[in-house]
Amino acid sequence: MDIALLNRKITVQKNTVVADEIGNHISKWDDLYSCYATISGESPNESTSAGTVVDNTKADFTVRWCEAVSEVTPDGYRVVYNGGIYNILGIDHQSFKKKSVKLKCQKARR
Template identity: 30%
Template sequence: MEIGKLNQRIAVLENQVKKDAIGNHKAQWEEVFSLWASVAVSGNGASEETDTGVTREIQKLEAVIRQTPQTKRMASTVYRIRFDGLDYDIKGVIPNYKTQDYMKLLCESRRAGAKDDVS
């Protein structure tokens, strides 16, 4: 991949537990770093899913990023990305073991009708 194709800025968010003034623990997403990526809509782009009477739109995308020690430790349970004002859950991380230069993030966004379990 050519470096010039990494033309979109994405932010990487990490799930962290913070303590408030009275000692309560609250999980929240905080931006830990940002980087350049090549972002493309994957598959058919968007679909709808209905669960217990709530319909939500799911938008899927693929982000190709440089493989660095910082990005290699990204896991779908702890990290998500923010792109173009939307938060995307990371559903898969595909490293390139052969050349060790780029990796692909498979992401999906929860939209209309879907409540976030963690603010």
């Protein structure tokens, strides 16, 4: 893996449920891991639904392997990059060689 290609900073966040002072359960996103990544496979895609433009941009984030990233699953985790939030669709462990992990993501609708 060419280290020079890891030139974009991303943050992986984990979803947790907390209770407030009166017992209401609230979904909260906490920063789990921040690192540099290579972004590839960008495919900008927009569609129109019910008169609104929907952004369905997909991107692949390749990061170096570490214990924190190896625990990431598509459920309950997301990637924040350049002010945008990306839901994780799938994870490619690159033949389980413990060198890199590819996060296949789609931009979240807000």
